[in-house]
Amino acid sequence: MAVEITFQHASNAIVEYVPGRRRARSAGLITWRDWGTEFATLFTPKMVYRWQRPAREGGAWTGRTAGLSRGEPSHIPNPLGVVPLVELQNRSRLHGPPRSELATVLPLQDAVNTLWAHLMTASDGLALPARAVLGMDRPVREILDDTGEVVGEEDLPLDKFRSDRLLWLEKEGASIAEFSAADLDNYLRVIDKAVEHIAAQTRTPATYLTGALINVSADALAASEAGLVAKVTERQRHFGSALREIMRLEAMANGETGRAESLSLGGVIWRDPQFRSDSQYSDALVKLKAIGVPDEALWERIPGVTPEVIDRWKAMRDDQATAILGGNMAGLFGPKPEPDQDQPEDPPAEAA
Incomplete structure (x- = not known):
């Protein structure tokens, strides 16, 4: 099963x-x-x-x-004899329940959402310049009776003038005034400050939230991610014991009591949370090799290298050492060529 x-x-x-x-x-x-x-x-x-x-x-x-x-x-x-449900606690504390990552920034996020709603509302009516006609009466239309006599007047709807983009001024002194558009950058500046506070409180690089990345050096980018890397490393310590318990329960369910006992005393090996390029990893591994760190320990530090790959590398290294000690240097680069059967063998040397 x-x-x-x-x-x-x-x-x-x-x-x-x-x-x-x-x-x-x-x-x-x-x-x-x-x-x-x-x-x-x-x-x-x-x-x-x-x-x-x-x-x-x-x-x-x-x-x-x-x-x-x-x-x-x-x-x-219960065939296991223990509760097969393990809690992964985030930011566990000695007193009180664990605290969510979002609890401290939810008010700021609500403020950002409110400001964004105000920005959208203001953009509907204030984002474009508005024009007004001064010194003129509203356009009207005469109302006629059955005999064609004028009996009154009614206002004309302005939608027709707006859609036709047509307006004429007949009254002396009439003019057109313009109201400038509102400056909506004030909303954006407040939103940017709120986002910076969210990044600072959650230890998230601001570039992750804003997407702004202009002329940033590799050292500056690594420094901006230092807080996030430290937070991830801290979470690894909290989640490590729970994940080890999960794997111990899996071994118990499979009937592997020996592996379950080993897992109860083992530890979780995490991948390096900090991003590094291949050249940075290579430079670091070469320096560690220079001070005598074994090859197996160096291989474990390479991202993406599994224990199965390390075992295969060990076997390949042992095969190379065996070929060198046995004098089979061609075995280091592939199989040795077969002797040509058609080529005659060298004649035996004459005795002096």
């Missing part, structure tokens, strides 16, 4: 810990909804309880029947 590792959203899963022990899990609960039915699974070290109920009507939970094979009970013993 294959073991499957899945991730659950934090709003659908919760883990309960033993009082006084922050890593000992006493229970775990996951919930989800499928069409018109709500499902829930409660994990304890001894049992696995599975329930369901109608989503619209609500009501009491009953033992699960949908999705289970015929004759399988709703509640079964």
Whole structure:
């Protein structure tokens, strides 16, 4: 039976810990909804309880029947003996629940959204210059009766003049005035400052949020990413123990008790969170080699190199060493050529 590792959203899963022990899990609960039915699974070290109920009507939970094979009970013993639900805590604290990355910047993001809405509203009526006719009456149209006599007048709609782009001034002293467009850059300047505050509080490079990258040197770009790299490194320490526990549970589910014990004392190896070019990696590895760092340790620092690739490199290095010690120098560059059968052999040398 294959073991499957899945991730659950934090709003659908919760883990309960033993009082006084922050890593000992006493229970775990996951919930989800499928069409018109709500499902829930409660994990304890001894049992696995599975329930369901109608989503619209609500009501009491009953033992699960949908999705289970015929004759399988709703509640079964836990074969692992531990809660198979591990919490990946972000910014875990000694007191209180973990704190979200977005909690400190949500007010600033709301301010940016409000300012952007005001900008869009102002652009509808104030982004273009407005013109007004001074010293003239509104255009009117005469109202005639059945005999053709003028009995009144009514205002003409201005939409016709606006669409035809036609206007004439007949009254003496009439003129056209213009109101300049509003300066909407004030909104943009405030939004830019709010984005800078968001970048500073989240330790995110400002270029990631604004996309502005002009004449920036490699050293300056690396310095701008130093805060983000430090934050990622900090998160690796928090998530490492949880991921190690997940892999230990996977080994236990596969019946590999020896690997499970090794994983309980092992550590998680993360890729370098800082981006470096190939030349930078090569220069760093050459300097580490000069002070005596073994080749295997250097290979592990190369991005994208897996343990399988390292094992293959070791085997290739051993084959090269064997070829050198055995005098097979041609074996270093490929198979040796076969002797030509048609070419006659050299005659034996005459005895002196």
